[in-house]
Amino acid sequence: MARSFPPDDPYQLTARRPPRAQKKPRPSLPVRVWRALFSMRIDKSRPRLVLVMICFLAIFGAISYRLVHYANQPEEVAQHRFPVTEIAKARPDIVDRNGVVLATDVKTVSLFAEPKRIIDKDEAVELITAVLPDLNARELREKLASKKGFVWIKREITPKEREEIYRLGLPGIGFQPESKRIYPNGTTAAHVLGYSSIDNTGIAGIEKYIDSEGLAALANAGLASDATKLAPVKLSLDIRVQHALRDELVKGIDRYKAKAAGGMVIDVTTGEVIALASLPDFDPNNPKDALDPDKINRVVVGTYEMGSTFKALTTAMALDSGKININSTLDARSDLRYGKYKIGDFHPTHRVLTVPEVFIHSSNIGTAKMALAVGVEGHRAFLKKMGQLDRLQTELPENAEPQVQKYWNELTTVTVAYGHGLAVAPIQAVMAVSALVNGGHMFPPTFLPRTPEDALALSKTVIKPETSEAMRYIMRLNASHKLGTAGKADIDGYYVGGKTGTADKAIHGHYDGKHVFTTFMGIAPADKPRYLFMVILDEPQAVQGTYGFQTAGWNAGPVTGAVIERVAPFLDMPKRFEPPVAPFPTMVKLGAWGTK
Amino acid sequence: MPRIFHALAIALLIGSAVYVYKIKYETMGLRFEVARLEKQIAHERDLIALLKAEWQKLNSPERIQMLSDGHLDLVPLKASQIVRWQDVPERQAPVDSIADKLGALGLAEPTSSPKSPDITGSVKKKD
Numbered sequence: 208m209a210r211s212f213p214p215d216d217p218y219q220l221t222a223r224r225p226p227r228a229q230k231k232p233r234p235s236l237p238v239r240v241w242r243a244l245f246s247m248r249i250d251k252s253r254p255r256l257v258l259v260m261i262c263f264l265a266i267f268g269a270i271s272y273r274l275v276h277y278a279n280q281p282e283e284v285a286q287h288r289f290p291v292t293e294i295a296k297a298r299p300d301i302v303d304r305n306g307v308v309l310a311t312d313v314k315t316v317s318l319f320a321e322p323k324r325i326i327d328k329d330e331a332v333e334l335i336t337a338v339l340p341d342l343n344a345r346e347l348r349e350k351l352a353s354k355k356g357f358v359w360i361k362r363e364i365t366p367k368e369r370e371e372i373y374r375l376g377l378p379g380i381g382f383q384p385e386s387k388r389i390y391p392n393g394t395t396a397a398h399v400l401g402y403s404s405i406d407n408t409g410i411a412g413i414e415k416y417i418d419s420e421g422l423a424a425l426a427n428a429g430l431a432s433d434a435t436k437l438a439p440v441k442l443s444l445d446i447r448v449q450h451a452l453r454d455e456l457v458k459g460i461d462r463y464k465a466k467a468a469g470g471m472v473i474d475v476t477t478g479e480v481i482a483l484a485s486l487p488d489f490d491p492n493n494p495k496d497a498l499d500p501d502k503i504n505r506v507v508v509g510t511y512e513m514g515s516t517f518k519a520l521t522t523a524m525a526l527d528s529g530k531i532n533i534n535s536t537l538d539a540r541s542d543l544r545y546g547k548y549k550i551g552d553f554h555p556t557h558r559v560l561t562v563p564e565v566f567i568h569s570s571n572i573g574t575a576k577m578a579l580a581v582g583v584e585g586h587r588a589f590l591k592k593m594g595q596l597d598r599l600q601t602e603l604p605e606n607a608e609p610q611v612q613k614y615w616n617e618l619t620t621v622t623v624a625y626g627h628g629l630a631v632a633p634i635q636a637v638m639a640v641s642a643l644v645n646g647g648h649m650f651p652p653t654f655l656p657r658t659p660e661d662a663l664a665l666s667k668t669v670i671k672p673e674t675s676e677a678m679r680y681i682m683r684l685n686a687s688h689k690l691g692t693a694g695k696a697d698i699d700g701y702y703v704g705g706k707t708g709t710a711d712k713a714i715h716g717h718y719d720g721k722h723v724f725t726t727f728m729g730i731a732p733a734d735k736p737r738y739l740f741m742v743i744l745d746e747p748q749a750v751q752g753t754y755g756f757q758t759a760g761w762n763a764g765p766v767t768g769a770v771i772e773r774v775a776p777f778l779d780m781p782k783r784f785e786p787p788v789a790p791f792p793t794m795v796k797l798g799a800w801g802t803k
Numbered sequence: 804m805p806r807i808f809h810a811l812a813i814a815l816l817i818g819s820a821v822y823v824y825k826i827k828y829e830t831m832g833l834r835f836e837v838a839r840l841e842k843q844i845a846h847e848r849d850l851i852a853l854l855k856a857e858w859q860k861l862n863s864p865e866r867i868q869m870l871s872d873g874h875l876d877l878v879p880l881k882a883s884q885i886v887r888w889q890d891v892p893e894r895q896a897p898v899d900s901i902a903d904k905l906g907a908l909g910l911a912e913p914t915s916s917p918k919s920p921d922i923t924g925s926v927k928k929k930d
């Protein structure tokens with residue numbers, strides 16, 4: 208290169224070199240730009256100026272573009288102003304099957320102070336106590352004088368108080384929005400809903416289920432940030448039925464001086480729990496209430512010997528096995544003896560009974576003989592299939608392991624046949640009886656809405672449809688026949704069927720015959736069951752009007768009847784004015800006892 | 804010529820600066836408005852939730868039953884009260900025994916009391 212940098216002669220204004228004869232090759236572009244920028248020759252300054260202008264234009268252009276671009280960006284900074292704690296606390300509403308609110312969040316504001324940031328503490332105390340006269344001025348002064356970084360002044364203030372304090376313009380005083388869980392219906396459905404803690408975490412019931420299943424997943428997906436975006440959780444409960452059931456149970460406890468009660472209404476075609484109540488109960492607005500062990504959910508967590516209602520299972524097993532048919536006869540003339548144990552009947556008949564008679568007389572001997580016909584192993588396998596030997600899981604986090612005897616011999620089979628020696632949660636028995644009457648389809652009960660198709664898809668067939676018809680028939684017979692025990696629940700127009708159960712309670716390891724646990728399982732309408740009603744009463748007494756009886760037919764039965772009569776108008780079960788035509792065709796064909 | 808151009812450029816510069824300033828402040832105002840409205844919406848939503856809770860509390864079956872028991876003579880519906888349309892008896896023709904009696908006595912016929920259209924009360928208007 209002929210010319211190097213810096214140039215040989217920077218002051219070329221004075222002298223010009225003669226043009227060179229020798230023609231040099233045109234320098235490359237970077238070189239020319241370089242020269243144009245730094246050449247000091249005035250006549251060559253024009254391209255330099257142009258170049259500088261272009262540079263500046265480019266820079267300004269870029270800045271302008273960025274500004275416009277930036278201005279068009281959606282605002283995101285402003286959204287992070289609120290504390291994250293509020294976000295974490297949002298819970299979805301819980302509504303019943305008709306959309307009635309069962310649990311909801313209400314926003315409250317709490318007042319706090321950061322004592323270090325308060326300039327004039329006396330003034331602050333004076334002004335705050337003027338707005339909140341119920342605050343103790345001395346305590347407040349002590350709080351504000353403390354060295355803590357954060358103190359609560361008052362939890363849950365009203366919007367008006369908040370406004371007034373806001374207007375005071377005190378530094379170091381702030382508001383913390385908080386969500387408060389409200390259960391507007393109080394004790395109604397308390398055991399299903401459960402409750403949540405002060406920081407709005409589900410502790411029990413559906414509230415806990417929401418946390419474990421729904422809310423946790425939602426939070427992970429980043430959707431739970433705002434309560435308004437959370438879809439309400441719809442339950443299968445109907446608040447009207449729920450209230451009626453609870454109210455009738457309260458009356459039942461009152462009337463029969465029982466210690467406790469429980470009840471359930473379930474749709475046998477879907478497994479949806481329409482109502483579930485257990486008494487004594489608690490108010491979820493005051494969760495401390497729920498800690499009393501007497502207030503457990505007896506239907507789900509309590510395990511009881513279900514008594515004669517279990518005979519429905521035994522009868523279904525015997526009929527389904529084929530070893531016994533509806534016309535089989537069973538000798539109930541003498542008591543069964545197993546060593547020192549003697550099994551007799553509560554309503555002794557001392558004669559040979561057919562299967563429907565065994566059922567309506569609730570004969571222990573007859574039922575035991577049916578179970579023995581199937582055998583110990585078959586009996587156990589059947590109960591296993593019906594889910595009576597394993598823990599039943601529902602949406603509710605609470606559940607109970609059935610109490611099954613370790614060694615299962617013939618005596619065990621005999622006692623379990625009539626509902627002693629095996630303690631199950633009532634909801635388990637309800638699941639099994641539902642399957643017996645709905646055509647043999649067993650599916651777990653649910654507290655969430657479910658369609659009959661979905662229920663059928665997850666069902667397993669446990670008994671034959673004919674056996675199911677036989678079960679419906681004998682349950683109906685038990686309510687309609689004058690000798691039956693379920694007559695008190697036979698509400699006109701609903702074609703009710705049912706089975707009573709009275710179990711002696713084991714007190715200090717032996718049955719004293721005075722303390723009983725009574726159950727009633729009612730189905731309606733019996734020709735094509737839609738609902739199953741269950742009532743349990745713990746230690747009902749013989750009172751006026753029960754003629755000295757404390758058996759289920761005199762207490763749990765009438766309570767169930769009252770429930771059916773009261774809730775039927777709410778349910779999808781219109782009253783019928785004519786008895787159904789040929790409700791049990793197979794039974795008539797077989798000429799079963801009671802059809803003529 | 805270049806002078807006019809310069810003056811124009813300066814005027815444009817100042818004008819555009821003022822315009823940008825104005826837009827910026829308008830935007831800020833709108834942004835505050837948006838924030839205010841959002842806050843108001845959230846507040847209203849909270850109030851709605853509160854009202855819903857209160858509504859349900861007031862409408863809870865337990866409370867309704869308590870009020871009904873205390874103030875009404877109603878009793879729960881019995882199954883026997885639900886009947887078919889055809890079972891509802893026809894309404895009886897109204898029996899008015901007093902009117903019948905009056906008719907039998909012949910008192911329903913018009914009486915011959917003097918007609919005096921300008922009597923409004925009991926006192927006759929004087930001319």
